[in-house]
Amino acid sequence: MMGHMNARIKLATLSLLAALSVTFAPQAVIAQDEAPAPGTAEVFGEAPESAAPGEVVASETQPAEAQGGYVPMAPTQGKGMPTSYEDDAMQSLTFQDQYSEDGQYALGMHDYVLLPVITAISLFVLALLLYVVVRFSRRANPEPSKTTHNTMIEVVWTIIPALFLVVIAYPSLTLLARQYETPPEEAVTIKATGYQWYWGYSYPDHGDIEVISNMLSDADALRNGEPEQLAVDNRMVVPANTPLRIQTIGADVIHSFAVPSLWFKQDAVPGRLNEKLLEIEEPGVYYGQCSELCGTRHAYMPIAIEALPPEEFAEWVRAQGGTMPGDQAEDAEATGADEEGAETGGETTEVALAE
Numbered sequence: 001m002m003g004h005m006n007a008r009i010k011l012a013t014l015s016l017l018a019a020l021s022v023t024f025a026p027q028a029v030i031a032q033d034e035a036p037a038p039g040t041a042e043v044f045g046e047a048p049e050s051a052a053p054g055e056v057v058a059s060e061t062q063p064a065e066a067q068g069g070y071v072p073m074a075p076t077q078g079k080g081m082p083t084s085y086e087d088d089a090m091q092s093l094t095f096q097d098q099y100s101e102d103g104q105y106a107l108g109m110h111d112y113v114l115l116p117v118i119t120a121i122s123l124f125v126l127a128l129l130l131y132v133v134v135r136f137s138r139r140a141n142p143e144p145s146k147t148t149h150n151t152m153i154e155v156v157w158t159i160i161p162a163l164f165l166v167v168i169a170y171p172s173l174t175l176l177a178r179q180y181e182t183p184p185e186e187a188v189t190i191k192a193t194g195y196q197w198y199w200g201y202s203y204p205d206h207g208d209i210e211v212i213s214n215m216l217s218d219a220d221a222l223r224n225g226e227p228e229q230l231a232v233d234n235r236m237v238v239p240a241n242t243p244l245r246i247q248t249i250g251a252d253v254i255h256s257f258a259v260p261s262l263w264f265k266q267d268a269v270p271g272r273l274n275e276k277l278l279e280i281e282e283p284g285v286y287y288g289q290c291s292e293l294c295g296t297r298h299a300y301m302p303i304a305i306e307a308l309p310p311e312e313f314a315e316w317v318r319a320q321g322g323t324m325p326g327d328q329a330e331d332a333e334a335t336g337a338d339e340e341g342a343e344t345g346g347e348t349t350e351v352a353l354a355e
Helices: 004-036 101-133 151-177 218-223 310-319 325-354
Strands: 188-195 198-203 207-212 238-239 244-250 255-257 264-268 274-276 286-289 304-310
Touching: 188 238, 188 255, 188 264, 207 238, 238 310, 244 255, 244 264, 255 304, 264 274, 286 325, 304 310
Parallel strands: 188 244, 238 304
Antiparallel strands: 188 198, 198 207, 244 274, 255 264, 255 286, 286 304
């Protein structure tokens, strides 16, 4: 009798649980459908067509008030990103426009030194080949020449290439020296750490705040008006027109921090801290990628640098919970003034009471 009673109780309990699951299941499914997919981040919001180049645009999902006054910048089409052949065939065949002083020097060297020299040499060699084909063909020379030595030709083809190398050497060595210039003492330090497979950015000069950066999905990138497989959920934010000390290190394997439009590339090696000077001349969003084969998801750890005017960079730092170098001094001065005022007020009160 007792066994039948226990069986009925279990059956009733299971029936009640089934009824509850049917009642609440639709709400759970609806809530799950409304939630964003894991690994995606709708941070920047879609840039309106009327936005001016470099204009900051508030995100619909994260308004400016929720970000402490900082609003992520909308990217400018064609600036700091690769150009497709369909958009501009000629631009897609050359380097990206440069937005650092070293990048502009290097691009000028390529366009005005290397390309003319390469073009001149190629045309000269082509002309020589055509001349040889016509002038020394079997039809024009039934009896082939047995000349094995010509002093003048040997002197010419030694001296002229040497002169070309001298012309190329000066700007090349100048560019090499510029790329190894030491950052000044007042440069803003940013440490980029390569992980498998994402980037982390820490700011030791601003309260050791750290930002973890992962690639956005293609749908989120297109929604934000950014290039696919280059957009990230959290950018590396830096001040424009300010010397930057970019330090790179690998947490696991060798990575490489590279941003083509800034002419910047530096390896991130485990156990070794590399650093290099960078100064971005214009505010904007600049895209890059890991340029070292670092594993199976090597192609999915892009780099996005957002260069802001210094005052907006300070707002971003405070929005992240960090501090600007001058904040602590100002707080100390304010605290000292308050203490001095309190002491002065106390003395005045004592004098008044004595009177």
